[in-house]
Amino acid sequence: MPNHVSIQGFKGSFHEVAARQYFGAEPELLACATFAAVVAHVVNGSADAGLMAMENSLAGSILPNYLLLERHAIHITGEVYLPIHQHLLALPGTTLADVQAVHSHPMALRQCGDFLDRHPHWKLVETDDTGHSAQLLAETRTPGVAVVAGAQAAAQFGLHILAPAIHDDPHNYTRFLVLQRAETVLPDPDADKASLYFYASHAPGSLAKVLTRVAAHGLNLSKLQSCPRPSQPWHYGFHADVEFDDAGQLRALLTDLAPVTEELRVLGTYHRGQWNTAEGPSARVAQASPQLLA
Template sequence: MNIDNPLLILRKQISAIDSKLLALLSERRTLAESVAVAKQKNHRPIRDKERERELLALLIEQGKTLNLNDDYITKLFQIIIEDSVLTQQSLLQNQYNQKTKQSARIAFLGTKGSYSHIAARQYANRHFEQLIESGCHSFKDIFNHVENGQDDFAVLPIENTSSGSINEVYDLLQDTSLSIIGELTIPINHCILTASHTLLSNIKTVYSHSQPFQQCSKFINNFPEWQIKYCDSTATAMKIVAKLNSPHVAAIGSEAGGLLYKLHIIEKDLANQQQNITRFIILARKAIKVSYQVPAKTTLIIATGQQSGALAEALLIFREHNIVITKLESRPIHGNPWEEMFYLDVQINVNDIAMKKALKALNYITRSQKILGCYPSENIVPV
């Protein structure tokens, strides 16, 4: 290799700068942790949107003098700010709940390379030093693993921006003793993956989980000749395709999973919606407390009567107490035909006075209610 090659010299210089950037990002995260400690002592909220606005405005002005695009700076530092907020939240919550566990067994759907596996690793990276992975064949198995003490936490997809709510998970939440203790969202980039380079026209059979098929229905409809094969996870689908090693079979899965199983990307960005995002919830046997310094979300189930206006009356109670509802989902009540219960996500701590008053008022007009969990909100909307 010619060390005098100008391209190689430039790449070496860029790599050296990248290493410095990583070191600076690590230093910034350490400072963010110190900020969290200071905020905890002063009882100040973790999120300071006014400070974020001022910081972005200052950085954009500085960027102009360095010929850096406003949009580029905004996107870059919104990611950095989000990491800072979530790092501070995690640190404060661990101290608030006196959590000292260094490792955790986390149950998720599928095996390595599935989207649930990616979500489990993302959650563990922020909360634990070591992750013990526990892949499961079904959502029911995931619940069972945590309920019987085999695993510590469950990571479950609950809704997607393309295919909507995942009803099976909602139904399993009706009867579980587990509590929701966290949430996270990850962007989903579905790819057509094959064992060898081939053309879309050569593919005859496609393997995947039911969710990717729903989320990519518009793309799949362009190939009516494809035979659709359902699997328990995208990871299983990718393993099957790798084993068959045929140019006529493909899997729909993640780019990261494709790399893991040595598959080739034939097409990417398949989802019906450009922004395809899945929200995951974290379940554990014991509920957590959420510090008032951290933005909180509470998920609950209510069963109203069947009289006219029963649901509207219940929802008005949240309005009267200035509680924002971010999600409303209805599901059938097991064993009670034609009756439904309602799942709600509300932006408030379950121990807030307004929430306690709302729950008390709901007692008089609902047949039942169940708190599924109060947990830190990780939906960090950028300023």
């Protein structure tokens, strides 16, 4: 079990919930204001592992985080799919009529667009974290301010849930990746998912050749995300998640992709998160990878 885990966010954040779900109560969580700081802690060894959100089912992908995966010597060793329930929190005694401004992380605000659009006179203020927004409101007790955050933040900081479940879709979830330094990672014998990065030539049909070969191997392509190539305007690399039944399938795919890609890297192999039917079809719970329990 790692001793220190870096996360983006503070007490009461969804990163904290996801980290506790994956690692349990023992590791010390290192709160970071930015995702870059999460990765830096892992790279420099001040954290044994990191947890970083990658995409939300309503707000979409966090593109800068894919660039962090490309540019640093880190390895993906697990994933967490966390159901996200966003609430409007306020100081006790506050009513909807009192609200003038709503503070939260931009991804959280985007998840609640339908509700917030019904109150066009509210000022939306983007912050670094949902939990930190709740903490600041509890400390400053600023009248007329509400925050978008989870129930855990309300309980942590003594805030009132002014409007529950304000996210646009009841099946709202965020996918987090578990990160470790590349040189510390041991092979996971239970791995059935891989995150790849590849670049195909900037020519007609080059991406289609890659996708055709993935399909020919019968593997499920669960994610495909394009990202700009630095210093090469309008050229894109691709992040791809593929699911497989045994390691031999992945090795065969990598061999087959080499001739049709100019760059091909495995960013991590790990055990895919499992669906939690008690939470509904859009929630997953991941089990800690064996190498993190050693």
